[in-house]
Amino acid sequence: MLSINSFSLLAEVIDVGGVPSVWRHLPAVIVYSMVGVLVLGGCFWIMKTLMPFSLRKEIEEDQNTALAIIIGSVIIGMSIIIAAAIL
Numbered sequence: 001m002l003s004i005n006s007f008s009l010l011a012e013v014i015d016v017g018g019v020p021s022v023w024r025h026l027p028a029v030i031v032y033s034m035v036g037v038l039v040l041g042g043c044f045w046i047m048k049t050l051m052p053f054s055l056r057k058e059i060e061e062d063q064n065t066a067l068a069i070i071i072g073s074v075i076i077g078m079s080i081i082i083a084a085a086i087l
Contacts, residue, residue, distance in 0.1 A: 036082045043078050047071075 048055055055071065058064040 032086045036079075036086055039082055040075070040078055044075065047074065 055067070059068045059071070
């Protein structure tokens, strides 16, 4: 049995004209996702060029786990900031 919350959820998904709102917002989602990935890649490139050492050598060859954790944390933090800006 459907409750009142189920009907309100259906009303949000289906537009009055019968076209799901997901399809109307899909182009914007794709564009914003691409912009977010480009900004994140640009931030990583800037961070990589400003480092006085090679990230690949430090993480892969020297097994620098602390640097890998810091770089991963920076990438997650930038992703959260970009996602908040897009929303």
